[in-house]
Amino acid sequence: MWRTAMIWNNAIRLDHRIICRIVEPGARVLDLGCGNGDLLYLLAREKKARVQGIEMNESAIYECVKKGLSVFHGDIEAGLAEYPDRSFDYVILNQSLQEVKKIDGLVKEALRIGGKIIVGFPNFAFLPARLMLFFRGKAPITSSLPYRWYDTPNLRFLSVTDFRGFCREKKLRVLEAHYLGKKKETPFWPNLLARNALFVVAK
Amino acid sequence: MTSKGSVGIVKTEYFTFAEPPDELVLESERTLGPVTLAYETYGVLNRDRSNAILIAHALSGDAHAAGFHEGESTPGWWEAMIGPGKAFDTDRYFVICSNVIGGCKGSTGPSSPNPRTGKPYGLDFPVITIADMVEAQRHLVDHLGIEQLLCVAGGSMGGMQALQWVASHGARVRSAIPIATALKHSPQQIAFDEVVRQSIMADPAWRQGDYYGYGQPEKGLAVARMIGHITFMSDQSMEEKFSRRLRNGQYNFHFAPDFEVEGYLRNRGDNFVRRFDANSYLYITKAMDYFDLSRGRLIPDGRFPATRFLVISFKSDWLYPSYQSQDIVRELKTRQADATYCELPSTYGHDAFLLEVEEQTTLIRHFLDKTFNGYHVAHGDDLE
Numbered sequence: 001m002w003r004t005a006m007i008w009n010n011a012i013r014l015d016h017r018i019i020c021r022i023v024e025p026g027a028r029v030l031d032l033g034c035g036n037g038d039l040l041y042l043l044a045r046e047k048k049a050r051v052q053g054i055e056m057n058e059s060a061i062y063e064c065v066k067k068g069l070s071v072f073h074g075d076i077e078a079g080l081a082e083y084p085d086r087s088f089d090y091v092i093l094n095q096s097l098q099e100v101k102k103i104d105g106l107v108k109e110a111l112r113i114g115g116k117i118i119v120g121f122p123n124f125a126f127l128p129a130r131l132m133l134f135f136r137g138k139a140p141i142t143s144s145l146p147y148r149w150y151d152t153p154n155l156r157f158l159s160v161t162d163f164r165g166f167c168r169e170k171k172l173r174v175l176e177a178h179y180l181g182k183k184k185e186t187p188f189w190p191n192l193l194a195r196n197a198l199f200v201v202a203k
Numbered sequence: 204m205t206s207k208g209s210v211g212i213v214k215t216e217y218f219t220f221a222e223p224p225d226e227l228v229l230e231s232e233r234t235l236g237p238v239t240l241a242y243e244t245y246g247v248l249n250r251d252r253s254n255a256i257l258i259a260h261a262l263s264g265d266a267h268a269a270g271f272h273e274g275e276s277t278p279g280w281w282e283a284m285i286g287p288g289k290a291f292d293t294d295r296y297f298v299i300c301s302n303v304i305g306g307c308k309g310s311t312g313p314s315s316p317n318p319r320t321g322k323p324y325g326l327d328f329p330v331i332t333i334a335d336m337v338e339a340q341r342h343l344v345d346h347l348g349i350e351q352l353l354c355v356a357g358g359s360m361g362g363m364q365a366l367q368w369v370a371s372h373g374a375r376v377r378s379a380i381p382i383a384t385a386l387k388h389s390p391q392q393i394a395f396d397e398v399v400r401q402s403i404m405a406d407p408a409w410r411q412g413d414y415y416g417y418g419q420p421e422k423g424l425a426v427a428r429m430i431g432h433i434t435f436m437s438d439q440s441m442e443e444k445f446s447r448r449l450r451n452g453q454y455n456f457h458f459a460p461d462f463e464v465e466g467y468l469r470n471r472g473d474n475f476v477r478r479f480d481a482n483s484y485l486y487i488t489k490a491m492d493y494f495d496l497s498r499g500r501l502i503p504d505g506r507f508p509a510t511r512f513l514v515i516s517f518k519s520d521w522l523y524p525s526y527q528s529q530d531i532v533r534e535l536k537t538r539q540a541d542a543t544y545c546e547l548p549s550t551y552g553h554d555a556f557l558l559e560v561e562e563q564t565t566l567i568r569h570f571l572d573k574t575f576n577g578y579h580v581a582h583g584d585d586l587e
Contacts, residue, residue, distance in 0.1 A: 041578075045578055058545070058546075058547075061543075062562075064543075066569045068572070069543075070541050070542055072532060072544045083539070
């Protein structure tokens, strides 16, 4: 009931629905920058995943604990070293990679402790962003990049093509790629039309 | 949220075990017996005995954690957290709190009569450890017919006991809530404890621990407690509480207490002398100094421990700084334990575990609920 009622309707974010399809039942999942825990809660309920989060924001920690989730209060970049290799089946970096200082090191650590990583990020080359920059000469503000230049938590501005290039350069295998439009996946010209991208990556 | 109340009038109970020749064998390999534990319970043990929570107290605490003793107006030391509708909800859970061995609040300690002499043990009392305290509690839990505890929780030394329960009897602990505590005492913490002990032992009235019948080493014990209180507060909380306020509005140009903070410390010291045994202070601080579950000893049996954890620290706590709680967290990560950690933004210093009720309540209520019931369909709504 909860299954059919919730998972495929729009009450659940598109990126969460896609990640929920990707993750196998019973998988061990670590969500880096898990926010209020909506995704982990979905995975725990829907996929019986064994989930753990790491989150910097204190009030988000309360939201996670209220959902019954286990979460560590701390910096995702400093919180992985103690985990043994392959502690998780999936390490998720959904909408948090662009806020990270040392991308290379974090991705490497995530791939050490998890078999696969799921990376989700806003596509900086999304058409409206390009138009805003080109015609109005202003730093883009879109639904997936809603911040102004002076209050954005984002440190990185990358496109679908940029991330594919990164994977090539670091010799990472892209197992799956999903390109997200407003309400559903968008199959054509992802670097132009996707608001957000989701990649499943392995070594 | 359901209305929060008090457990009301409560009574301390006593459980005696380890009668010779079946004495308790201590970590030091010395023996102790008979052993009496003072304890209190709140709430009702459910039919399958799965809702029992053991609360462990800190250095100067006792079994009286909640409610009121007949004719008294001061509630138990964690009244804000234990009771109907509170963090440790006595409408749902059966809560146990016992006084540690080595203490002086009804459990066997250095002020208890030595069965060999009929006189108080004094320094003949064996040095005990946190593991010994936990072993004594294990006897009590057995006596109460509880195979597995839903949770062991406590702040400071209480947190050490919670961790020790996991190390000693992990399979019997479904969850642990160590608050403002550490895997081991740092040299700074040992140093404070040593100054505390030296101030007691430097008092001639201490008489090598054999002061019973002569009166406590009041001056030494009061100074010991004053030192303690400084470490329990923070720079900021002392500024907020006392600033440089004067008791009489002016400098007196002598050594009577001019400043409010001086009066406060003296007052705390004097009160403490009336309620706590000096030798117990020596024994219990020593037990804390010996405590060390670092280097894999917290969870000796490999990965995926059966116990869930909620680790809490406080930003302004400089006696048990957050990095020590993060050391616990690191240890839990190496074992891939199911664990939550939160650093709460309190200004109260180490005392925060007694004072920061709201945030701790939110975390503890939901953590216990998940441990007890699993995920809710309508998550947490019934706990708001």
